[in-house]
Amino acid sequence: MVFVRHALPGERVTALVTEDNGGGYCRADAVTVHSASPDRVTPSCPLSGPGGCGGCDWQHVRPERQRAIKAGVVEEQLRRIAGVDRSVVVEELPGGVLGWRSRVRLAVDDAGVAGFRAHRSHRVVAATGCPLSVPGMVDGLLGRRWRPGIELDVTVDANEQVHVSELRPGRGSRPTSRRIAGDGVAVQRAAGRDWRVHPHGFWQVHPAAADVLAEAVGSWTRAPRGGTAWDLYGGAGLFASVLAEQVGTGGAVVVVESAPRAVADGERELADLPQVSFVTGRVERVLARGLGGGAPDVVVLDPPRKGAGREVISQIGAARPARVVHVACDPAAFARDVGLLREQGYRLAELRAFDAFPMTHHVECVALFEQADGNGDTATTTPAVSPEE
Structure with missing residues (x-):
């Protein structure tokens, strides 16, 4: 069995195997589409295709079809x-399918360039923006130099306050954190209440x-x-x-x-x-x-x-x-x-x-x-x- 990323049911594609561990399945990317589905659309971000950012699986799919496929997965x-x-x-x-992501983790490569991880990889894909993120939240973070090897936790709260923390590899599995932007308290709104919570805790x-x-x-x-x-x-x-x-x-x-x-x-x-x-x-x-x-x-x-x-x-x-x-x-x-x-x-x-x-x-x-x-x-x-x- 082959799981082909960036393809749609019914399409005829050329697929490049990206992972084969010798088990009952392997993973591949659709690198060329020969016969496209009517549900295929042009991605909003040029980094969303094969070999690009690992954050978006389905930018090539019409939103209504995305929801139908997800429903089918749950049913199956x-x-x-x-x-x-x-x-x-x-x-x-x-709110629509773009501009919704209020939490992002950026990775920094060995040259100090910030970006996003590739799919199932530690490789950093340099980026100039992210159409899924809340507008403005990563502005000023991408395109500048950072300490190589760190990660950046970025959160925008209900008051549109951007919170940024630098994560550095620490001893064991727990990185150390240093606040770069924000006051350390994120305001969120839900269930008729205002919540003052840690910016990078679960929400x-x-x-x-x-x-x-x-x-x-x-x-x-x-x-x-x-x-x-x-x-x-x-x-x-x-x-x-x-x-x-x-x-x-x-x-x-x-x-x-x-x-x-x-x-x-x-x-x-x-x-x-x-x-x-x-x-x-x-x-x-x-x-x-x-x-x-x-x-x-x-x-x-x-x-x-x-x-x-x-x-x-x-x-x-x-x-x-x-x-x-x-x-x-x-x-x-x-x-x-x-x-x-x-x-x-x-x-x-x-x-x-x-x-x-x-x-x-x-x-x-x-x-x-x-x-x-x-x-x-x-x-x-x-x-x-x-x-x-």
Whole structure:
């Protein structure tokens, strides 16, 4: 099997193999298109093609077709990995397909030139701009000389303040950081609140994504007044703020997050919500110790790209919440978690998908799971398997 980048279904191309590790597949680039798809368009950036910047997979694809392909990927992964047949529509976020990226990491080559990494490579591709980035955010950073070998974290916040930090290789795997621009606090807006968070901590890259996801999650959690909710992989507590309004001051929302910096931001920003508490640690370890405070009525989880996995899903299943709301950014890992939740006696009740990363292959999913009844959706046909299988 050959995975061909920069091609479209139905096209006839000349492909150059770029990676072959001797397994069941290899990777290639479409270097010449002999018969083009009607969905092919001229890329907005000249660096997006073969051998260029690795940040944009699909600038050559009509935006409507991008969303249709992503929907097909989610459907195929659910069917293949979880044994679930589900029709998916990928929803467009406000703002269009360009100028949305509010977070960028620039790399600096051995000559001190800043640019972007090539696809699956450490090679730096020099650039003069980025049409996906929020206009102006990388101006003044590209085209000047930097210390060779560093990286630059660049974030623009809701107040259009640009924050830049220099990352230098450190001992072990942790680089050292030095602030170059900005005051060290980024203002973000979502869920009816202003958030003052670390500029380069976790926050959604698309300016509209945090608010859209918070609304989607809140519409399905329906945490009861006075009830208990868990927000796993909760970051600074975006979803916890929504859950707190639902349970009220007589309820409890417990946020589990492994990044101390995000926990510190969340405890400060949600200090007006005494029903919210934070626990610092890896989710599987925290759940193994026990959260206390009674069983949850609803669980929200927003794991990293690799998904939650069997251990965490089993721990959630043992707690028997009435509803589970899962936020996911990788279709294969999400489909595996769907299958695992089905094994725990939950059915996939609702699903929405969002194009939170236009011009790339990435897609964000939000799903509601409810306890299956006597006619419920249980994993009896296709066992959950690893996304790599």
